[in-house]
Amino acid sequence: APRGGRPAGALSFKPIPPNTLDTVIVPNGYDHCVVVRWGEPILPGAAQLDVRNQTGERQSRQFGYNNDFLAVLPLDKRGRSALLVANHEYTNEELMFPGFTGHDALTVDQVRAAMAAHGMSVVELERVDDTGQWVVVRKGPRRYNRRITTLATRFALTGPVAGSTWVRTAADPRGRTVIGTLNNCAGGVTPWGTVLSGEENFNQYFVGGDAVPAELKPKFERYGITTKARYPSGSRKWERADERFDLAKHPNEAHRFGWIVEVDPYEPDSRPRKHTALGRFKHEGANVIVAKSGHVVAYMGDDERFDYLYKFVSDKKMMKGDSAAARRHNLTLLESGTLYVAKLGFTSAGEIDGSGRLPSDGAFNGTGRWIKLVSGDRSYVPGMTAVEVLTFTRLAGDAVGATKMDRPEDVEPNPVTGKIYVALTNNSNRGVGSNAPADEANPRNANKHGQIVELTEDGGDHTAESFSWSLPIVCGDPADPATYFAGYDKSRVSPISCPDNVAFDSSGNLWISTDGNALGSNDGLFATAVEGPERGHLKQFLTVPPGAETCGPFITADDRSVFVAVQHPGEVSGASIEKPASTWPDGDFAKPAVVCTWRLDGGHIGS
Ligand code: FEO
Ligand code: CA
Ligand code: CA
Numbered sequence: 001a002p003r004g005g006r007p008a009g010a011l012s013f014k015p016i017p018p019n020t021l022d023t024v025i026v027p028n029g030y031d032h033c034v035v036v037r038w039g040e041p042i043l044p045g046a047a048q049l050d051v052r053n054q055t056g057e058r059q060s061r062q063f064g065y066n067n068d069f070l071a072v073l074p075l076d077k078r079g080r081s082a083l084l085v086a087n088h089e090y091t092n093e094e095l096m097f098p099g100f101t102g103h104d105a106l107t108v109d110q111v112r113a114a115m116a117a118h119g120m121s122v123v124e125l126e127r128v129d130d131t132g133q134w135v136v137v138r139k140g141p142r143r144y145n146r147r148i149t150t151l152a153t154r155f156a157l158t159g160p161v162a163g164s165t166w167v168r169t170a171a172d173p174r175g176r177t178v179i180g181t182l183n184n185c186a187g188g189v190t191p192w193g194t195v196l197s198g199e200e201n202f203n204q205y206f207v208g209g210d211a212v213p214a215e216l217k218p219k220f221e222r223y224g225i226t227t228k229a230r231y232p233s234g235s236r237k238w239e240r241a242d243e244r245f246d247l248a249k250h251p252n253e254a255h256r257f258g259w260i261v262e263v264d265p266y267e268p269d270s271r272p273r274k275h276t277a278l279g280r281f282k283h284e285g286a287n288v289i290v291a292k293s294g295h296v297v298a299y300m301g302d303d304e305r306f307d308y309l310y311k312f313v314s315d316k317k318m319m320k321g322d323s324a325a326a327r328r329h330n331l332t333l334l335e336s337g338t339l340y341v342a343k344l345g346f347t348s349a350g351e352i353d354g355s356g357r358l359p360s361d362g363a364f365n366g367t368g369r370w371i372k373l374v375s376g377d378r379s380y381v382p383g384m385t386a387v388e389v390l391t392f393t394r395l396a397g398d399a400v401g402a403t404k405m406d407r408p409e410d411v412e413p414n415p416v417t418g419k420i421y422v423a424l425t426n427n428s429n430r431g432v433g434s435n436a437p438a439d440e441a442n443p444r445n446a447n448k449h450g451q452i453v454e455l456t457e458d459g460g461d462h463t464a465e466s467f468s469w470s471l472p473i474v475c476g477d478p479a480d481p482a483t484y485f486a487g488y489d490k491s492r493v494s495p496i497s498c499p500d501n502v503a504f505d506s507s508g509n510l511w512i513s514t515d516g517n518a519l520g521s522n523d524g525l526f527a528t529a530v531e532g533p534e535r536g537h538l539k540q541f542l543t544v545p546p547g548a549e550t551c552g553p554f555i556t557a558d559d560r561s562v563f564v565a566v567q568h569p570g571e572v573s574g575a576s577i578e579k580p581a582s583t584w585p586d587g588d589f590a591k592p593a594v595v596c597t598w599r600l601d602g603g604h605i606g607s
């Protein structure tokens with residue numbers, strides 16, 4: 001049992017101040033370590049990172065780049081060993097390859113190294129003594145260690161779109177098997193112990209959209225794939241290593257990305273799957289909760305300015321227990337169900353002027369409806385088949401008038417209260433030009449700092465088709481009147497900007513990590529109570545080095561460890577491996593890495 005400190009629940013740590021230091025800072029009484037970093041050997045026979053000689057084959061056996069989502073899953077009953085699962089969202093070639101002068105100049109080996117640095121990793125961890133510190137297992141069979149890469153890993157498509165004409169290609173005429181996963185951002189752990197991962201900005205990997213058939217162009221454009229030029233600016237030029245990234249030759253390849261991926265880390269040889277029943281968009285992630293009825297419900301965001309919030313309700317009910325039959329059954333839960341998009345109603349619509357000033361009823365709040373888009377093979381969107389709704393889900397959301405949000409990132413149910421929290425990261429275009437103006441849920445024009453939505457399903461039923469919502473936090477410098485922290489004394493609140501990932505400790509406290517702090521300091525991790533008198537008392541727990549965003553975060557079930565992924569340290573305009581903006585964590589050049597934080601006295605994190 002944890003020693004010392006207060007009971008779980010109260011967040012009593014002393015907040016750390018905003019800073020721009022090239023290190024990870026944690027509160028007094030805490031420590032941290034780097035668990036694993038880009039390029040570390042994790043599979044048998046792997047080479048050490050050698051930035052002058054990276055190839056696809058070498059990188060395929062090393063920890064990938066730009067760790068984002070993290071899960072730490074128990075591997076034994078005593079809490080001594082665990083599996084770390086990490087997403088690798090994208091690559092910064094300028095920070096990976098010496099002498100980088102542009103994507104055109106990369107060798108094909110380097111392109112293949114970048115492809116292999118995308119995907120996911122599974123790494124065995126062990127606890128250090130009786131502390132909250134975890135380290136990588138360095139010896140022994142490590143039979144769960146795994147790399148999933150864009151270069152070579154085969155994924156099965158499930159659900160209504162699998163096998164359809166939209167996903168058939170020359171290499172896969174049956175439309176059922178995809179090589180690789182792209183831009184895996186956030187994710188979630190399912191109640192049955194698997195990991196979900198969102199394929200987010202997959203558009204950036206494709207060229208040749210100018211040459212696709214005219215009728216496809218509006219669909220590509222809606223997904224951010226340019227159809228105006230053969231090579232979009234900043235193009236990664238992956239088609240030099242793998243022709244399928246040229247849409248002029250293989251237009252359907254783009255439709256094979258933008259899905260929610262499910263991986264079973266406990267079965268290292270299992271084939272990961274892309275679940276088409278959950279729709280196709282720039283998936284930030286997906287988080288599942290079991291409804292009272294036993295159906296499972298996945299909450300999801302489409303991270304683009306003016307895009308939508310979604311939920312999926314399974315057809316089948318979850319089977320409890322660890323039996324082989326239950327496991328097999330639960331692995332099918334995300335293969336069939338109903339997909340909804342959110343439409344919000346407002347209580348103070350007439351008072352919203354884009355300034356972020358609180359309305360006279362004292363709250364940004366309202367009700368809302370989940371609009372049914374598709375259920376199994378049945379479409380509820382006029383003019384679109386079920387397969388089209390799932391493949392071009394953004395167009396379906398447009399057609400039913402879903403509410404345009406300020407970039408929905410993580411959407412996650414609080415396991416203690418069942419309320420759902422949405423990180424809306426920012427929206428510089430809100431109310432600008434002909435773009436949608438501020439509304440009560442997105443109450444600031446040119447929104448630089450983002451906000452948090454709290455959503456409560458009617459009757460506490462996750463399968464409900466109606467809900468209520470409010471904004472507990474409107475982010476920014478608390479001295480700025482256009483911020484809100486649930487009415488808490490703002491002089492005691494930490495400044496926060498650009499919320500991205502959310503997580504909960506076992507007491508239901510809300511932890512928020514940030515990406516792109518528009519207040520000028522480094523990004524970090526924050527925590528606040530969301531119930532009781534401390535609701536809105538947001539405090540900064542950790543900061544990451546310059547140029548990095550804070551991802552993960554993951555609080556272990558025993559509340560003794562917080563993991564964060566430090567993504568793209570040193571990603572600063574003009575920086576390179578020779579001219580680094582950060583040299584974290586090793587003092588030579590910047591490496592994305594996973595950090596574990598624990599309390600020196602062994603007590604509960606945060607308390
Ligand atoms: Fe990859 Fe929406 O952050
Ligand atoms: Ca109101
Ligand atoms: Ca994110």
Ligand code: CA
Nearest residue numbers: 409425500515
């Ligand atoms: Ca982000």
